[in-house]
Amino acid sequence: xxxxxxxxxxxxxxxxxxxYVGDTLIDADAIAREMQHHPAEExxxxxxxxxxxxxxxxxxxxxxxxxxxxxxxxxxxxxxxLLERELxxxxxxxxxCERFYRANPGRFCSPTLMAVSHILxxxxxxxxxxxxxxxxASRQLLSSLLDGRAQFGALAKQxxxxxxxxxxxxLGRSAKARPSTSSSARCCHSxxxxxxx
Numbered sequence: 776x777x778x779x780x781x782x783x784x785x786x787x788x789x790x791x792x793x794x795y796v797g798d799t800l801i802d803a804d805a806i807a808r809e810m811q812h813h814p815a816e817e818x819x820x821x822x823x824x825x826x827x828x829x830x831x832x833x834x835x836x837x838x839x840x841x842x843x844x845x846x847x848x849x850x851x852x853x854x855x856x857l858l859e860r861e862l863x864x865x866x867x868x869x870x871x872c873e874r875f876y877r878a879n880p881g882r883f884c885s886p887t888l889m890a891v892s893h894i895l896x897x898x899x900x901x902x903x904x905x906x907x908x909x910x911x912a913s914r915q916l917l918s919s920l921l922d923g924r925a926q927f928g929a930l931a932k933q934x935x936x937x938x939x940x941x942x943x944x945x946l947g948r949s950a951k952a953r954p955s956t957s958s959s960a961r962c963c964h965s966x967x968x969x970x971x972x
Contacts, residue, residue: 791803791806791819791822791826794806794826794829794830796830796833796834796837797837799833799837801826801829801830801833805829806822806825806826806829807825809825809826809828809829810822810824810825812825812828813825813828832850832854835853835854835857835858836850836853836854838857838861839853839854839856839857842857842860844856844857844860886950887950888948888949888950889948889949889950890945890947890948891945891946891947891948891949892927892928892931892939892943892944892945892946893931893935893937893939893944893946894913894916894927894930894931894934894935894937894940894944895935895936895937895939896909896910896912896913896916896934896935896936897909897936912934916930916934927943927944928943928944929943930944931943931944932944
């Protein structure tokens with residue numbers, strides 16, 4: 776067993792370090808509440824982004840106070856007044872916007888959505904005979920689809936071992952196709968290049 780040093784034993788595990796802007800402590804509860812606005816795969820990433828966001832906010836509020844803008848009751852109004860006063864934002868022309876759009880097309884497009892459907896022909900990994908039967912069945916299903924003898928949805932309802940058979944094999948819409956990569960199943964799709972082992 777490996778022991779991992781945790782620093783001060785009186786502190787609870789997984790406690791994040793305190794965050795200060797100058798002498799001002801950013802409240803840990805405020806960081807925890809802010810985390811919901813910073814989705815991430817790991818909690819530590821969300822915590823760092825939330826802490827950074829609140830630190831930037833505190834820096835802006837402190838600068839607003841130095842410039843005498845603290846008379847405004849609302850923090851958002853103080854920050855807006857500070858930014859209005861301190862930032863020199865150039866006026867953009869239609870051509871500027873077009874140039875930026877052409878240079879950054881990915882920022883203005885959502886991912887391609889695909890309607891994903893499949894037919895699951897299941898066989899246990901150790902059942903060689905059933906796997907061979909299902910492989911042959913997948914070839915026959917594909918052949919009937921390609922030559923127009925059958926419709927995909929009808930075949931899915933009849934042959935698929937997946938619960939999606941009740942929706943004609945539909946897995947819904949997805950930004951990425953994620954067919955089974957298990958060697959224990961064959962997916963039969965309506966295109967030749969979509970058959971996977």
